[in-house]
Amino acid sequence: MADSILTVSNLSKTFDGLKAVEDFSFAIAQGQIVGLIGPNGAGKTTVFNMITGFLAADSGEVFYQGKPLTRCPAYRIARSGMARTFQDLRLIKSLRVIDNILLSRPQQSGEHFLPAVLRRKKLRQEEAQNRQKAAELLDFIGLAEKQDHLAGALSYGQQKLLTLACCLAMEADLLLLDEPISGIHPNMIEKMLSLMTLLSASGKTILFIEHNIEAVMQVAGHVIVMDAGRKIAEGSPQMITNNPEILEAYLE
Amino acid sequence: MAYFLHILILINIYIIIAISLNLIAGYTGILSIAHAAFYGVGAYVAALLAVNYGTPFLLNLIAAMIVAGAVAAVVAFPSLRIHDDYLVIATFGFQMILFSIFNNWVSLTRGPLGIPGIPQPKIFGIAITSHVGFLILTGLLALAVYLFARRLVNSPFGRVLKAIREDEIFAQALGKNVIRYKILVFVIGGALAAIAGTLYAHYVTFIDPTSFTILESIFMISIVIVGGAGSLIGSIVGAVILIVIPEMLRFLGMPNAIAANMRQIIYGTLLVVMMMFRPRGLVGEYELR
Numbered sequence: 409m410a411d412s413i414l415t416v417s418n419l420s421k422t423f424d425g426l427k428a429v430e431d432f433s434f435a436i437a438q439g440q441i442v443g444l445i446g447p448n449g450a451g452k453t454t455v456f457n458m459i460t461g462f463l464a465a466d467s468g469e470v471f472y473q474g475k476p477l478t479r480c481p482a483y484r485i486a487r488s489g490m491a492r493t494f495q496d497l498r499l500i501k502s503l504r505v506i507d508n509i510l511l512s513r514p515q516q517s518g519e520h521f522l523p524a525v526l527r528r529k530k531l532r533q534e535e536a537q538n539r540q541k542a543a544e545l546l547d548f549i550g551l552a553e554k555q556d557h558l559a560g561a562l563s564y565g566q567q568k569l570l571t572l573a574c575c576l577a578m579e580a581d582l583l584l585l586d587e588p589i590s591g592i593h594p595n596m597i598e599k600m601l602s603l604m605t606l607l608s609a610s611g612k613t614i615l616f617i618e619h620n621i622e623a624v625m626q627v628a629g630h631v632i633v634m635d636a637g638r639k640i641a642e643g644s645p646q647m648i649t650n651n652p653e654i655l656e657a658y659l660e
Numbered sequence: 661m662a663y664f665l666h667i668l669i670l671i672n673i674y675i676i677i678a679i680s681l682n683l684i685a686g687y688t689g690i691l692s693i694a695h696a697a698f699y700g701v702g703a704y705v706a707a708l709l710a711v712n713y714g715t716p717f718l719l720n721l722i723a724a725m726i727v728a729g730a731v732a733a734v735v736a737f738p739s740l741r742i743h744d745d746y747l748v749i750a751t752f753g754f755q756m757i758l759f760s761i762f763n764n765w766v767s768l769t770r771g772p773l774g775i776p777g778i779p780q781p782k783i784f785g786i787a788i789t790s791h792v793g794f795l796i797l798t799g800l801l802a803l804a805v806y807l808f809a810r811r812l813v814n815s816p817f818g819r820v821l822k823a824i825r826e827d828e829i830f831a832q833a834l835g836k837n838v839i840r841y842k843i844l845v846f847v848i849g850g851a852l853a854a855i856a857g858t859l860y861a862h863y864v865t866f867i868d869p870t871s872f873t874i875l876e877s878i879f880m881i882s883i884v885i886v887g888g889a890g891s892l893i894g895s896i897v898g899a900v901i902l903i904v905i906p907e908m909l910r911f912l913g914m915p916n917a918i919a920a921n922m923r924q925i926i927y928g929t930l931l932v933v934m935m936m937f938r939p940r941g942l943v944g945e946y947e948l949r
Binding site for chain 2: 511520
């Protein structure tokens with residue numbers, strides 16, 4: 409796909425002789441919401457980890473906006489405009505909600521040693537701008553009144569919303585969300601899904617892993633089905649739901 | 661009176677040490693027991709320059725900070741791939757290596773004989789010879805280190821350090837170069853410890869390897885833990901308490917030989933009690949993992 413924002417070609421990963429991911433390829437166009445589904449242990453998170461540089465692939469390549477990311481460390485990939493969340497929900501729980509978002513802001517001069525100590529005025533200006541942006545994001549996810557709470561004091565669903573806000577704070581164009589709605593309250597599910605739709609409408613691209621098929625069908629424009637490390641199907645949500653073999657593979 | 665001032669001077673020196681170690685262990689979560697070695701590198705660099713070349717105090721101070729910072733960068737490297745318990749053991753290894761350099765590189769350090777006759781400092785023509793003079797000098801430097809560290813930990817830089825302590829993977833996912841921060845914080849901590857080492861060398865005018873042993877490193881980490889990891893005020897409180905408590909033994913009329921052993925027992929007991937009842941330290945917010 410020439411205009412794809414993310415292209416994954418022939419990724420493979422073996423753990424102790426077990427083929428976790430095998431010859432896995434796909435491409436995502438800008439602005440799409442793509443669901444990555446498959447049974448537990450299919451290798452979905454392993455694919456995420458390889459795309460985002462947390463795990464080295466045995467073979468295969470990843471291109472983001474046409475540029476290869478192979479052997480690029482995770483923090484560089486994160487800076488290039490690709491943000492991710494984690495299945496086991498990572499946040500700095502002992503920091504306040506707003507500080508988690510401030511922490512996520514890219515290219516802060518105050519994160520460098522000398523400016524942090526010496527350039528106080530610039531630092532304050534920069535921090536004020538970042539606070540402004542953080543306030544907007546908290547409004548967007550509906551947690552404005554929680555900004556001074558510790559992140560760990562939020563409900564699980566609110567924490568998942570906060571991880572989304574952190575990705576947005578990074579000014580990422582591509583969001584990789586690992587089970588964004590699993591284990592959260594039904595009201596929160598609706599909230600998260602509507603935010604995802606809104607983000608895609610504003611040009612963000614989303615690739616997400618999810619077990620809740622209904623939710624995937626509701627927001628995804630495109631679905632990739634994985635089983636035992638391989639891609640077994642790919643297409644529109646309708647195509648997937650109409651294919652009994654896939655549903656069977658997935659539900660077994 | 662001189663004795664009382666001596667204790668205050670020691671407290672100032674240990675406040676600098678505790679704050680510098682707190683940046684590494686308390687704020688970034690890297691439990692290092694090599695800190696006495698950085699302190700020792702600082703003391704030796706200052707002492708050797710002063711004794712062999714008669715260089716002025718401020719130059720010795722800067723040289724000590726640069727060399728200790730460089731040594732700390734070397735110590736940082738293996739710690740980047742190692743975590744938790746293994747990291748403690750790796751820093752322990754560096755502590756042993758540096759101690760044995762102090763102790764065995766006789767042509768440079770005179771080994772166990774130590775370096776006597778380190779001149780008292782002279783800063784901008786003012787000779788510091790009295791206890792009061794040293795109290796002011798150490799107090800000013802301790803204050804400077806405190807203010808510097810406070811700026812650092814309250815800046816976005818400090819926010820990244822806390823993030824690394826809490827969740828390294830998340831910090832990477834946010835685009836933070838965790839390795840760079842770890843090396844930097846070791847260098848900063850090592851360089852600050854060298855300030856304390858320089859002060860100690862010029863104050864006591866004699867140094868030998870016994871001041872820079874693993875026991876000393878453990879004493880330093882005890883100050884940080886007792887005071888509170890991740891709290892600068894905690895480091896001050898910890899330094900005051902751990903310096904003053906053993907000194908009080910003297911007033912109980914305990915003979916010196918017994919008091920020295922009692923000191924170790926008190927530190928040990930204090931650590932065990934803190935771990936059981938208040939793992940985040942007297943004024944700290946976080947538990948050291």
